[in-house]
Amino acid sequence: MNILSVESxxxxxxxxxxxxEKLLSETSDHNSMKHMVNIMGLxxxxxxxxxxxxxxxxxxxxxxxxxxxxxTRIGVSVVKILSWLEGKPAFGIDSLDIFALGISYxxxxxxxxxxxxxxxxxxxxxxxxxKSEVYFAFYNVTSEVNDEDKYLAKIGTGxxxxxxxxAGENFLVRNCDxxxxxxxxxxxxxxxxxxxxxxxRNPEILIGGNCFINYGKMLSNIARQNKIFNxxxxxxxxxxxxxxxxxxxxxxxxxxxxxxxxxxxxxxxPFGG
Amino acid sequence: MDAIREKNKKDIYIxxxxxxxxxxxxxxxxxxxxxxxxxxxSQNEIHKKYGGVVPEIASRKxxxxxxxxxxxxxxxxxxxxxxxxxxSVTNRPGLIxxxxxxxxxxxxxSYSKNIPLVAVNHLKAHxxxxxxxxxxxxxxxxxxxxxxxxxxxxxVDSDWNIKEIGHTVDDAxxxxxxxxxxxxxxxxxxxxxIDRLSKRGDPYYIDFPKPMMNSGDFNFSFSGLxxxxxxxxxxxxxxxxxxxxxxxAASFQKSIxxxxxxxxxxxxxxxxxxNILISGGVAANSKLREEFLRKGRENNIKIFIPPLYLCMDNxxxxxxxxxxxxxxxxxxxxxxxxxSRSDI
Ligand SMILES: [Zn+2]
Numbered sequence: 247m248n249i250l251s252v253e254s255x256x257x258x259x260x261x262x263x264x265x266x267e268k269l270l271s272e273t274s275d276h277n278s279m280k281h282m283v284n285i286m287g288l289x290x291x292x293x294x295x296x297x298x299x300x301x302x303x304x305x306x307x308x309x310x311x312x313x314x315x316x317x318t319r320i321g322v323s324v325v326k327i328l329s330w331l332e333g334k335p336a337f338g339i340d341s342l343d344i345f346a347l348g349i350s351y352x353x354x355x356x357x358x359x360x361x362x363x364x365x366x367x368x369x370x371x372x373x374x375x376x377k378s379e380v381y382f383a384f385y386n387v388t389s390e391v392n393d394e395d396k397y398l399a400k401i402g403t404g405x406x407x408x409x410x411x412x413a414g415e416n417f418l419v420r421n422c423d424x425x426x427x428x429x430x431x432x433x434x435x436x437x438x439x440x441x442x443x444x445x446x447r448n449p450e451i452l453i454g455g456n457c458f459i460n461y462g463k464m465l466s467n468i469a470r471q472n473k474i475f476n477x478x479x480x481x482x483x484x485x486x487x488x489x490x491x492x493x494x495x496x497x498x499x500x501x502x503x504x505x506x507x508x509x510x511x512x513x514x515x516p517f518g519g
Numbered sequence: 520m521d522a523i524r525e526k527n528k529k530d531i532y533i534x535x536x537x538x539x540x541x542x543x544x545x546x547x548x549x550x551x552x553x554x555x556x557x558x559x560x561s562q563n564e565i566h567k568k569y570g571g572v573v574p575e576i577a578s579r580k581x582x583x584x585x586x587x588x589x590x591x592x593x594x595x596x597x598x599x600x601x602x603x604x605x606x607s608v609t610n611r612p613g614l615i616x617x618x619x620x621x622x623x624x625x626x627x628x629s630y631s632k633n634i635p636l637v638a639v640n641h642l643k644a645h646x647x648x649x650x651x652x653x654x655x656x657x658x659x660x661x662x663x664x665x666x667x668x669x670x671x672x673x674x675v676d677s678d679w680n681i682k683e684i685g686h687t688v689d690d691a692x693x694x695x696x697x698x699x700x701x702x703x704x705x706x707x708x709x710x711x712x713i714d715r716l717s718k719r720g721d722p723y724y725i726d727f728p729k730p731m732m733n734s735g736d737f738n739f740s741f742s743g744l745x746x747x748x749x750x751x752x753x754x755x756x757x758x759x760x761x762x763x764x765x766x767x768a769a770s771f772q773k774s775i776x777x778x779x780x781x782x783x784x785x786x787x788x789x790x791x792x793x794n795i796l797i798s799g800g801v802a803a804n805s806k807l808r809e810e811f812l813r814k815g816r817e818n819n820i821k822i823f824i825p826p827l828y829l830c831m832d833n834x835x836x837x838x839x840x841x842x843x844x845x846x847x848x849x850x851x852x853x854x855x856x857x858x859s860r861s862d863i
Contacts, residue, residue: 282619286626286853300631315575316616319582323623330586331600331631507583516573 247497248298249305251489252289254281254321255313255341256456261288262486263296263303266494267400269487270296281320289324303334307493309484310338311509312375318508326506335503337496339489342416342455343398345371346385347488348481349454350401350410356452356476357387357408366449368413368437370475372457372465375511380421380457384413384439386446399495414439418511421461425468432474454478531845532598534606534628535838536589538621539613539641540668541566541577545589546834547596547603551842552654555596557828557835560588563708570701572667578616585624592834600632605850607841610638611858613668618857626853635850637841641832642669642861643681647843648829648836649796656794656823661787665779665807666799666832667693667708671861672737672783674790683861684786685737692775693801695741699748699771703764713768714804720765722773725751725758729778737786744774772806780810787820796823803830 249264257278263270273288273295293299308325311318322338329336349369350357360367372382387408391397397409419427431437438445451474453465458479469475496503530549537544543560562580566572593600608625610618622638629636646662662673662681670692672685690698693710700709705716728747730740748771752758758767779801787795797811802824815822829836844850 280856282622283854283856285623286630290630290853315578316619319578319616320619320623322582323585323620324627326582326586327589327624327627328631330590331628505583508579514575514579516569516576 247304247494248302249307249490249494249497250289250292250303251307251486251493252285252321252325253309253344253484253486253489254285254317255309255311256317256483257314258483259284259288259317260486261285261292262490263292263298264487264490264494267491269490270298272485272487274486281317285320285324300328300332303332305334305493305497306336307339307489308336308506309344309489310340310506312373312381312511313341315508322506322508329503329506335497336506337493337501337503338506338509339492340509341373341484342371342381342383343412343492344484344488345373345455345481346383346410346412347399347401347491348485349452349478350385350387350408351488352454352481353452353478354401354403356450358406360450361387361389361408366446367452368446368449369410369452369454371455372453373455374457374460375418378421379418379511380424380461381416381418381511382455383416384437384451386411386413397495399491401491414442421464424464425471428468428475429472432472435474437474449474450476452476452478454481456482458482531604531842532602533838533841533845534589534592534600534603535834535836535841536606536608536621536625537641537644537832537834537837538581538585538617539609540617540832541572542832543581543584543588544832544834545592546838547592547598548651548835548838548842551839552651554651554835555598556592557833558588558592558595559831559833560584567707570707571697572614574614574616577614578620581617581620585620589624600628603632603634605635605637605841605845607637607639607837607844609641609644609837610855611640612861613641613859615857615859622855622857630853635845636853636855637844637849638851638855639837639840639844640861642671644836644840645798646673646675646681646796647840648798648825648833649823651829651836651839652825653823656796660792660794660796661783661790662796662798663779663783664799665692665797665801667691667697667710669799670739670741670779672786674786685739685782687739687741689740689742690745692739692741692779693799695745695775696801698745702749703759703767710801710804713772714806716765717769717772717806720767720769722769724763724766725770727770727774729774732778732781737782739778739782741775744771776804776807776810779807780814783811784814784818784820788818793819794821794823798825798830800831803827
């Protein structure tokens with residue numbers, strides 16, 4: 247199965263081509279204002295480096311947000327039409343899912359060490375969604391899954407593999423309230439996510455995502471006060487290669503592709519209400 | 520242009536896409552003059568309650584329906600996408616969040632089907648809404664584009680070089696209509712409402728200023744007119760009494776129509792041309808049409824106005840302009856960007 251994904255929701259535009267879980271090529275550009283100019287060139291380059299054409303693609307993926315409105319729309323518009331014309335499904339993946347994969351890949355040895363000691367591991371992608379608010383969710387990383395249909399993706403190296411599954415709903419909170427909220431959710435060393443069972447006892451929680459760009463100090467403070475939290479300061483941009491993995495497992499799990507539209511954190515109110 | 524047209528015996532099919540403002544449009548046009556389909560998905564009902572186009576909502580709606588609208592245009596035309604010779608799309612001027620939906624889609628079509636891409640200027644495309652219906656028009660005319668977003672005058676020479684000779688320095692004509700309609704609590708869009716009310720009113724009821732009538736150039740200004748109406752009605756409340764609204768509307772409309780017709784006719788005589796092509800949403804205004812036709816007769820100038828459905832934003836005009844660019848072999852590459860401003 248050949249997969250092509252476009253990541254255009256931030257200043258870093260990237261296009262990746264995979265064969266199943268294997269990355270064949272990834273092209274990227276860091277000029278934030280030029281997505282409309284660069285998107286088709288990067289897409290063509292990614293395909294030619296993978297020695298494929300658009301006709302060889304079986305599944306498309308695109309970041310549907312939350313993210314930069316303009317960039318996200320460029321990616322969604324292009325991928326929506328390509329998917330329609332090529333007659334192949336396109337999966338809209340949200341930023342939190344893509345970050346969850348990015349953080350997990352980068353910290354795979356930390357995850358391995360923790361799971362070997364039977365310590366539960368959760369990744370917590372956290373987005374700066376402007377207006378002094380952050381947006382985050384928890385993802386549980388496990389060696390096994392009970393529910394074969396529910397996991398987001400399976401990642402692995404050297405014979406080991408891990409399932410990444412979303413745990414609970416997304417949180418939207420003012421940045422100044424984040425510390426209190428996280429301390430509340432992890433009271434007595436147990437992470438309790440609303441609507442998500444009895445909780446995770448003494449887990450390791452890995453925070454990553456683009457909130458480090460503006461809220462690095464605040465997050466460092468949180469991790470210093472509460473040892474359950476660990477920081478991945480490096481995974482600050484979503485990447486097309488991780489989108490491909492999400493899209494691939496959507497296809498593997500036979501998820502039905504929906505009409506591609508960007509997702510937004512807040513309802514839009516004209517003229518500020 | 521006729522020579523190029525002669526050489527080309529094969530039928531040419533152009534797919535047009537237009538998303539510069541609040542309408543999602545797609546169309547298939549054969550040989551630059553036969554409209555096989557013309558689909559317009561209007562957002563009017565949504566923007567109505569805000570008294571004008573809300574850019575963020577417009578963009579959100581475009582992306583929801585863009586593939587459906589293009590597909591509909593292809594299906595109604597009976598032409599398979601594999602038979603389309605080029606895709607033509609508006610990339611300027613307009614709302615960035617709206618333009619990029621259409622341009623993104625057009626790039627994907629060009630790439631997937633390996634057909635040329637033509638990116639066109641929306642205002643230039645409006646001028647071509649007249650060429651669509653009158654493909655025999657020769658170069659050498661004045662073009663007036665009047666809509667909610669634009670009021671511009673163009674001189675098109677015998678070689679079809681298009682030069683802007685004037686534009687509004689503040690509000691567009693249609694914008695003035697919308698603002699006044701909103702001020703008087705008449706609804707949205709203002710143009711058709713004021714036009715309809717004016718039919719029952721006395722255009723000489725109030726003598727509103729005719730802004731920039733004698734400015735010596737071909738620019739327009741409609742903001743002062745709006746201010747004047749607001750000022751006059753605040754000073755004298757009986758002007759906005761229910762029975763006086765039609766006459767107030769008619770007087771306001773007379774001022775706009777007089778300026779537009781006078782200055783356009785002046786431009787024709789200055790550039791020594793005998794044809795005037797009018798287009799854009801405000802070209803649907805019945806008083807403007809009537810006055811242009813009358814003054815045209817008086818001055819021995821032929822006036823071209825497209826049918827109503829081609830005055831409004833549509834993709835057939837975009838396909839028509841794309842057709843002529845196709846004949847000239849003037850294509851754009853996949854790096855073409857979107858621009859909020861015009862640059863003819
Ligand atoms: Zn227009």
